[in-house]
Amino acid sequence: MAVQTEVLKAGSSAPPGTLEPTALCHFVLRTLPENFEKMVNWYVDFTGGRLSYYSSSIAMIAYDEEHHRIGIVPRKDAVPRPTDGRPIVGLGHVAFGYENLDALATLYEQKRNAGLQPVWSINHGPTTSIYWRDPDGNEVETQVDNFDTVAETIEFMEGPEFRENPIGVEFDPEDFVKRVRRGGEQHAIKKRANIGPRTTK
Secondary structure, eight states: OOOOOOOOOTTOOOOTTOOOOSOOOOEEEEEOGGGHHHHHHHHHHHHTOEEEEEOSSOEEEESSSSSOSEEEEEOTTOOOOOTTOOOOSSOOEEEEEOSSHHHHHHHHHHHHHTTOOOSEEEEOSSEEEEEEEOTTOOEEEEEEESSSSHHHHHHHHTSHHHHHOSSOEEOOHHHHHHHHHTTOOHHHHHSOOOOOOOOOO
């Protein structure tokens, strides 16, 4: 007999007393041995980080006070990502946060000048985000919060505009940089346009 599970809704939470983690500490990516150094170099360069540990079996990368935030592990038996663009089961992307739109614009310019092109630039509503792909094809989001507080973000996410369009509205990153560099009002740049219903990327 199948066990019936309750459909979760926004605002659902764990049972009272469930122990919460104090931090999200790191993520680890598997790669093929031939891509190991390329992946390590990409993440060190992308995050402005440093190697806190390196061996032939694992590399650990830090970019702040934590001893490591990213691990890269080479595996001969790893299964490569499909090359036809199909989404795979598992981790969809990782996201790095930046302090403000000026920082995100600078990041975009630095990556563009280094030969990287974003794969998606979108105002989700809660965040203004630019996405990239690492050498193995994993998506990496770089984002700035659009609201000043978590409470304001949650209020937006619980509202009708986000229910109608939880995906967002694309923008041209070059136009975005121009607006930021002109000294445009940050809240105006962050405000997402209302394009009506949208539920798919």
